[in-house]
Amino acid sequence: MSFPWAEEYRPKNAFMRYLDDRLPLPRLVYNSVGGGYPVPRNLNYMWNFGVLAGLALVIQIVTGIVLAMHYNSNAETAFTSVEHIMRNVNQGWFLRYAHANGASFFFIVTYLHIFRGLYYGSYKAPREMVWMLGLVIFLLMMATAFMGYVLPWGQMSFWAAKVITGLFGAIPLVGEPIQNWLLGGYAPDQPTLTRFFSLHYLLPFVIAGVIILHIWALHIPGSSNPTGVDVKSPQDTLPFHPYYTAKDGFGAGLGMILLAILIFFLPNYLGDPVNYVPADPLSTPSHITPEWYFWPYYAILRAFTVDFILPAKLWGVLAMFASILLLFFLPWLDKGPVRSGRYRPKFRIFFWILMLDIAVLGWLGGLPAEEPYVMASQAATIYYFAHFLIILPILSAVERTLPLPLSISESVLGGEEAEAPPTDLSGTAPAQA
Amino acid sequence: MVRILGFLVGLGFVGVAAWSLLWGVIAYVGDPPAKTAEHRLHEEPRNISYSFDGPFGRWDRQQLQRGFQVYKEVCAACHGLNLVAFRNLSELGYNEAEVRAIADQWPIQVPSINPDTGEPATRKAIPADNFPDPYPNEVAARAANNNALPPDLSLIAKAREGGAAYVESLLTGYHAAPAGFEVPPGLHYNPHFANLNIAMPPPIAADGQVTYGPGNPPATRAQMAHDVSAFLMWAAEPNLERRHAAGLWTLVFLIFGTILAYMAYQNVWAGRKH
Numbered sequence: 227m228s229f230p231w232a233e234e235y236r237p238k239n240a241f242m243r244y245l246d247d248r249l250p251l252p253r254l255v256y257n258s259v260g261g262g263y264p265v266p267r268n269l270n271y272m273w274n275f276g277v278l279a280g281l282a283l284v285i286q287i288v289t290g291i292v293l294a295m296h297y298n299s300n301a302e303t304a305f306t307s308v309e310h311i312m313r314n315v316n317q318g319w320f321l322r323y324a325h326a327n328g329a330s331f332f333f334i335v336t337y338l339h340i341f342r343g344l345y346y347g348s349y350k351a352p353r354e355m356v357w358m359l360g361l362v363i364f365l366l367m368m369a370t371a372f373m374g375y376v377l378p379w380g381q382m383s384f385w386a387a388k389v390i391t392g393l394f395g396a397i398p399l400v401g402e403p404i405q406n407w408l409l410g411g412y413a414p415d416q417p418t419l420t421r422f423f424s425l426h427y428l429l430p431f432v433i434a435g436v437i438i439l440h441i442w443a444l445h446i447p448g449s450s451n452p453t454g455v456d457v458k459s460p461q462d463t464l465p466f467h468p469y470y471t472a473k474d475g476f477g478a479g480l481g482m483i484l485l486a487i488l489i490f491f492l493p494n495y496l497g498d499p500v501n502y503v504p505a506d507p508l509s510t511p512s513h514i515t516p517e518w519y520f521w522p523y524y525a526i527l528r529a530f531t532v533d534f535i536l537p538a539k540l541w542g543v544l545a546m547f548a549s550i551l552l553l554f555f556l557p558w559l560d561k562g563p564v565r566s567g568r569y570r571p572k573f574r575i576f577f578w579i580l581m582l583d584i585a586v587l588g589w590l591g592g593l594p595a596e597e598p599y600v601m602a603s604q605a606a607t608i609y610y611f612a613h614f615l616i617i618l619p620i621l622s623a624v625e626r627t628l629p630l631p632l633s634i635s636e637s638v639l640g641g642e643e644a645e646a647p648p649t650d651l652s653g654t655a656p657a658q659a
Numbered sequence: 660m661v662r663i664l665g666f667l668v669g670l671g672f673v674g675v676a677a678w679s680l681l682w683g684v685i686a687y688v689g690d691p692p693a694k695t696a697e698h699r700l701h702e703e704p705r706n707i708s709y710s711f712d713g714p715f716g717r718w719d720r721q722q723l724q725r726g727f728q729v730y731k732e733v734c735a736a737c738h739g740l741n742l743v744a745f746r747n748l749s750e751l752g753y754n755e756a757e758v759r760a761i762a763d764q765w766p767i768q769v770p771s772i773n774p775d776t777g778e779p780a781t782r783k784a785i786p787a788d789n790f791p792d793p794y795p796n797e798v799a800a801r802a803a804n805n806n807a808l809p810p811d812l813s814l815i816a817k818a819r820e821g822g823a824a825y826v827e828s829l830l831t832g833y834h835a836a837p838a839g840f841e842v843p844p845g846l847h848y849n850p851h852f853a854n855l856n857i858a859m860p861p862p863i864a865a866d867g868q869v870t871y872g873p874g875n876p877p878a879t880r881a882q883m884a885h886d887v888s889a890f891l892m893w894a895a896e897p898n899l900e901r902r903h904a905a906g907l908w909t910l911v912f913l914i915f916g917t918i919l920a921y922m923a924y925q926n927v928w929a930g931r932k933h
Contacts, residue, residue, distance in 0.1 A: 267931065267932075267933045268933050269933075306742070309742050309813075309814070312898070313742065313747075313897060313898075319898045319901075319902060320902075320905070323902075464931065464933075468927045469927060469928060469931070472920075472923050472924040472926075472927040472928070473924050473928070475920040475923065475924065476917065476920040476921045476923075476924045478920070479913060479916055479917030479920045479921070480917060482913050482917075483910065483913045483914065483917060486906060486909045486910055486913055487906075487910070489906070490714075490902055490903065490905060490906020490907075490909060490910075491714045491903070491906055493902070494817060499817060499818050499819055499820050499822075500818065502814040502817045502818035502895075503810075503814075503818045512853060529676055529679060530675060530676060530679050531679045531682070531683060532675075532678055532679045532682045534675045534678055538679070541672075541675050544672075545672050545675075545676070548668065548672065552665070552668075555661050555665060558661035558662065559661060559662055559665050561662070596692070597683065597686075597687050597692050598687065600683055601680055601683045601684060601687065604676050604677075604679050604680035604683060605680060607672075607676045608673050608676045608677055608680070611669050611672040611673050611676070612669060612673050614665075614669070615665045615666060615668055615669025615670075615672075615673075616666060616669045616670070616673070619662040619665060619666060638932050638933055639932055
């Protein structure tokens with residue numbers, strides 16, 4: 227995989243040699259995230275978020291497994307079992323707050339990871355498969371987060387389950403049977419809760435599997451970089467370990483500080499207070515909203531208010547799903563050969579408009595569906611679709627890009643004398659400047 | 660091909676969204692939505708500070724005991740606290756004998772069975788019991804309260820936007836309805852309540868409604884509302900103090916670790932241009 231100058235794994239002792247001959251697991255690790263994976267030397271901090279997302283998944287799985295030991299997936303007792311965790315289980319409050327805020331943390335780092343890919347053109351050839359597998363992970367994350375939110379069986383859990391499965395009900399003919407099949411009945415109830423718990427436990431391991439594919443696909447062309455220029459020589463790269471493990475260690479420290487602030491000092495800040503009211507099928511909350519990480523899609527869903535050939539609700543559902551599914555086609559919608567936004571001045575403007583647009587959609591998605599917010603979300607929805615499906619294809623065909631550096635090392639070293647490639651690629655020796 | 664199809668799909672979504680926007684604008688300009696009474700009169704919770712605010716926040720146990728007294732003498736007749744156990748009161752500073760006495764003398768008994776006949780019965784509470792509900796079921800609760808259901812208060816301070824400040828604002832927020840606003844019979848005007856009309860009559864009606872022990876501030880209405888709100892925050896989040904303490908040490912540890920990680924990063928990368 228990757229580059230011919232990648233350091234080969236050399237077992238350091240007899241046991242590792244023995245193991246390597248029979249089960250080359252250390253070799254796999256070494257070549258994936260060790261000294262055997264050459265990485266462009268010019269990655270900036272935006273490249274930290276992949277590792278952070280992996281860390282977030284580990285936190286979610288570990289806290290989730292322990293929570294599942296105390297949680298009760300029974301519609302009568304689910305709510306009180308969560309409060310039992312909060313009040314009577316040793317450090318249960320920590321586990322639950324870590325899991326709930328860990329989900330938010332997971333989405334924060336994943337969104338930044340995706341935005342980095344959008345800006346630096348990480349979706350472009352030859353990394354289309356990396357991008358699409360990443361989107362599969364993202365969709366699985368959304369499904370997992372949604373089902374996890376239902377488990378405490380609070381008011382918002384119940385009504386979120388009702389509204390989200392209701393989206394499938396908008397599909398003509400087969401919609402209602404699909405909705406009933408998902409819920410295991412006509413409304414969220416015991417069968418819904420049990421199956422959501424089962425799937426909520428399963429999907430994170432599916433995510434872990436797709437992450438392996440994501441990394442596998444990544445290691446064929448190797449990591450992209452802020453210039454978007456291909457790696458050309460050993461000078462352009464540094465081994466993942468120790469260079470990027472050290473950098474990721476620092477990034478992980480900052481990430482954990484953010485997560486600790488959320489868990490210990492703002493544990494309910496990102497949640498909806500209404501979910502501390504037990505589920506009541508007879509009382510609809512005045513204002514149903516999903517968790518913050520779904521707000522942009524929720525705003526798009528509610529932006530379609532007028533029937534046009536199809537019912538408005540169906541347009542909303544189609545648009546909401548399309549808003550993510552269109553990203554699968556991004557590598558072919560944006561055909562420009564230059565990857566990085568650094569060298570695409572026009573693209574850069576539209577990119578930042580898109581970031582603002584998504585922030586506005588997110589803000590509107592958390593507000594009640596009242597005017598003038600609905601009109602604002604309609605305008606923001608128009609830009610969202612126009613950006614990906616109309617502006618980007620045209621832009622990539624007509625834009626004039628800035629000259630690219632000849633190589634990564636040239637962009638890093640500028641006019642200075644070239645730095646010798648690292649002699650010891652296991653990387654422990656100091657650089658020969 | 661992808662781009663042509665994408666362009667058509669994009670035009671479709673953009674067109675329908677623009678069509679929706681157009682109708683929205685026409686409706687908005689032609690007939691601007693009138694502000695409902697809720698919009699005009701609803702008030703956000705007041706800005707109130709508590710001892711447990713902020714990362715260093717701690718309980719004021721004397722205040723929690725006063726708040727518990729208000730709960731016991733004013734709220735408990737209608738509102739349950741069924742996620743809290745009597746034994747938890749030891750965290751307010753009561754000793755074991757006091758907790759046992761509180762449980763034993765609690766006016767509502769715990770559902771049980773008669774050990775001789777097996778018929779439904781009640782018994783006195785013990786510290787291991789959770790607070791018993793004031794009504795046997797929802798129907799009984801509604802029947803006794805003009806068809807309104809008094810919510811359980813175990814989580815009320817976390818289940819409302821604004822938390823303890825919401826509870827306190829609501830308790831002290833009763834006043835006469837503005838001219839022209841009709842309050843339905845049996846309800847009470849309160850601008851802090853979501854739909855402005857609350858079934859609960861003003862629970863804290865007079866200064867000195869509860870008699871605080873010596874060494875405590877006078878039991879004014881504002882003081883009682885403040886104390887019971889703090890108590891309900893404790894009931895909703897009994898681990899708050901432990902959480903804050905653990906959080907501070909965790910942050911000290913993480914910041915130290917992150918500084919080390921940064922130094923390791925700088926050390927490893929020393930001399931490498933990037």
